[in-house]
Amino acid sequence: MTRFLGKLFPQESPLKLLYEHARLVEKSAEQIPVALGKFLRHEPVEDLAQLVDKLEDEADEIKVRIREVYSKLKFVYFDRVDLLLILHDQDAVIDAVDDFLKMLCIYRFDKPLPKELTDMLFELAERVQDAIKFMVESVHELLKLVESSFSPAVVGEENALTQKVESDESGTDRLSLALAKKVFSLKNVLHPVDIMYLEKLTRLLTRAADHAENVAEKVRMIAKS
Amino acid sequence: MILLVAFIVGFLMAFSIGANDVANSMSTAVGSRAITPRQAVMIAAVLEFLGAVMFGSHVVTTITKGIIKVEFMNDPRQVLAGALAALLGSSVWILLATVWGMPVSTTHSIVGGMAGFGIANAGLHAINWNKMASIVISWVLSPIVGWLLAYTVFKIISYVILRKSHPAMAMKRSIPLIIFTTFFIVCLLFALKTLKVQFDRALGWSLIIAAVIGVLGTTFFRKIQPAGSDEYEYVESIFKRLQIMTSCYVSFSHGANDVANAIGPVALVYWIVSHGNVAQKVGVPMWLLALGGLGISAGALLLGARVMKTVGEEITELNNSRGFCIDFSTASTVLFASVLGLPISTTHVVVGSVVGVGTARGVELVNVGVLKNILISWFATVPVSALVSAGFYLLILRFI
Numbered sequence: 001m002t003r004f005l006g007k008l009f010p011q012e013s014p015l016k017l018l019y020e021h022a023r024l025v026e027k028s029a030e031q032i033p034v035a036l037g038k039f040l041r042h043e044p045v046e047d048l049a050q051l052v053d054k055l056e057d058e059a060d061e062i063k064v065r066i067r068e069v070y071s072k073l074k075f076v077y078f079d080r081v082d083l084l085l086i087l088h089d090q091d092a093v094i095d096a097v098d099d100f101l102k103m104l105c106i107y108r109f110d111k112p113l114p115k116e117l118t119d120m121l122f123e124l125a126e127r128v129q130d131a132i133k134f135m136v137e138s139v140h141e142l143l144k145l146v147e148s149s150f151s152p153a154v155v156g157e158e159n160a161l162t163q164k165v166e167s168d169e170s171g172t173d174r175l176s177l178a179l180a181k182k183v184f185s186l187k188n189v190l191h192p193v194d195i196m197y198l199e200k201l202t203r204l205l206t207r208a209a210d211h212a213e214n215v216a217e218k219v220r221m222i223a224k225s
Numbered sequence: 226m227i228l229l230v231a232f233i234v235g236f237l238m239a240f241s242i243g244a245n246d247v248a249n250s251m252s253t254a255v256g257s258r259a260i261t262p263r264q265a266v267m268i269a270a271v272l273e274f275l276g277a278v279m280f281g282s283h284v285v286t287t288i289t290k291g292i293i294k295v296e297f298m299n300d301p302r303q304v305l306a307g308a309l310a311a312l313l314g315s316s317v318w319i320l321l322a323t324v325w326g327m328p329v330s331t332t333h334s335i336v337g338g339m340a341g342f343g344i345a346n347a348g349l350h351a352i353n354w355n356k357m358a359s360i361v362i363s364w365v366l367s368p369i370v371g372w373l374l375a376y377t378v379f380k381i382i383s384y385v386i387l388r389k390s391h392p393a394m395a396m397k398r399s400i401p402l403i404i405f406t407t408f409f410i411v412c413l414l415f416a417l418k419t420l421k422v423q424f425d426r427a428l429g430w431s432l433i434i435a436a437v438i439g440v441l442g443t444t445f446f447r448k449i450q451p452a453g454s455d456e457y458e459y460v461e462s463i464f465k466r467l468q469i470m471t472s473c474y475v476s477f478s479h480g481a482n483d484v485a486n487a488i489g490p491v492a493l494v495y496w497i498v499s500h501g502n503v504a505q506k507v508g509v510p511m512w513l514l515a516l517g518g519l520g521i522s523a524g525a526l527l528l529g530a531r532v533m534k535t536v537g538e539e540i541t542e543l544n545n546s547r548g549f550c551i552d553f554s555t556a557s558t559v560l561f562a563s564v565l566g567l568p569i570s571t572t573h574v575v576v577g578s579v580v581g582v583g584t585a586r587g588v589e590l591v592n593v594g595v596l597k598n599i600l601i602s603w604f605a606t607v608p609v610s611a612l613v614s615a616g617f618y619l620l621i622l623r624f625i
Binding site for chain 1: 256379382383387388389390392457461539540542543544576579586587588594595
């Protein structure tokens with residue numbers, strides 16, 4: 001009998017790869033406040049943009065590996081489409097972070113921004129980073145969920161975590177709205193291009209938080225199924 | 226001279242079973258790092274031998290006397306040629322299939338080989354079709370039984386241990402039952418089917434032996450304390466140790482069933498050479514089973530480690546609780562088939578068990594493409610090895 005038994009199993013666990021992918025997203029999100037600080041101090045952020053670009057490339061490689069595993073194998077813990085949708089959302093988060101960093105590279109404010117505005121920007125950046133951190137935790141919980149054979153206790157932990165991400169995301173939404181209001185209220189102080197630029201930065205950050213929330217919600221749906 | 230050739234070919238067949246099939250049987254334990262490849266071959270070397278000697282005779286009898294009707298085995302010359310042809314035919318087919326990378330079962334091959342010589346000798350009516358049907362049904366049923374058993378065992382472990390609020394505590398409580406059940410099955414089947422002890426006595430002794438081993442095992446396992454705060458890590462560490470026990474169980478069962486693939490035709494040749502005729506009952510001497518067991522052990526010991534390492538490295542994503550379920554279900558199914566005298570493929574039962582744990586949401590993924598390959602090889606093996614064996618039979622008849 002040839003050694004075919006090994007072929008029955010995947011060489012790499014797609015769930016562990018998904019977590020690895022999420023960790024890269026988290027690493028890229030850690031650069032958001034750092035890059036924002038440098039940007040506002042008029043320091044170059046290209047090196048950080050390059051780092052995130054590299055992380056995105058690594059994440060893309062993992063994405064390909066996950067898809068390859070799924071193209072050959074069946075009998076998953078849950079619907080394959082769910083896992084691929086989570087992957088898609090995680091990918092959208094790192095894309096948004098990458099776009100944010102690139103955006104910081106292409107423009108400079110002529111005048112310093114009002115302190116109230118920069119504070120709000122920093123707060124938004126930190127909240128987005130937190131949402132992504134919780135997203136990674138919820139993907140990690142997915143591994144525990146599988147190990148525990150979908151234990152109700154772990155499902156409960158997963159629910160609590162999803163609620164954290166959701167509340168963080170709604171806080172991000174409120175903050176981005178307040179930020180947008182503040183930006184437009186300063187229409188006579190800021191340059192029109194600055195307003196447009198700030199609005200774009202805010203949108204990219206909220207997009208990242210939105211997708212992080214989507215991941216946590218999908219994980220919760222899997223846990224409940 | 227003929228006897229010597231039969232012994233050499235039979236021993237080589239046993240050696241190849243030890244080198245290849247043992248790896249498939251024990252790879253889950255190696256893959257989940259319960260044991261190292263070196264430990265696996267040491268366990269296999271001892272337990273395969275014991276399984277062959279203690280339970281091997283049941284399946285050997287089926288191979289020697291079950292497939293071809295006794296009335297067509299009157300001419301010692303023909304039977305001698307046939308037994309050798311079956312052995313050579315199946316060996317050649319296994320060799321070719323290995324070169325082509327086909328997942329061919331040695332069990333299916335030897336059964337095909339025996340049938341091939343019977344048909345070449347006296348036509349289709351020489352085959353004991355009732356027995357043949359029961360063998361073929363067992364080939365279909367055994368992976369299904371492995372599947373159902375693995376599914377059930379994993380579900381029980383899930384509800385009794387993994388899904389509990391405190392899995393570490395639940396694990397500690399379950400250890401005695403797990404050890405007791407494993408040893409009870411082995412002892413009961415051995416007492417009933419090999420020692421031919423009466424049911425009530427067999428039951429009583431099995432209960433006592435399993436209880437004693439259960440108590441000793443529990444004392445050992447209770448000493449192991451959780452290393453960190455992760456309860457699942459502790460549960461897996463216990464299953465890792467329990468898998469050493471199930472690996473022994475798999476080896477033992479594998480030896481019990483697969484020794485017949487190598488020794489069945491040799492037993493027939495030996496009987497004819499030493500008695501000059503084919504009796505209603507062909508006895509299977511213990512030393513012949515020991516020779517087969519020794520061949521399997523030698524194969525595992527000399528070549529098995531490398532194969533086990535390769536297969537083990539391919540399935541590192543399997544954790545210990547799942548590996549335990551696969552091993553336990555496989556060993557129980559194979560041992561049960563052995564005492565019924567049914568020659569089944571251990572590897573196919575492993576596959577059934579893997580799918581069983583998979584459908585119970587225990588294994589992340591299973592490659593169904595491999596299952597198709599197994600099915601195709603399954604259909605090809607019996608007719609092809611029968612054909613090759615028939616060819617060898619006609620050839621050998623010219624020389625003896």
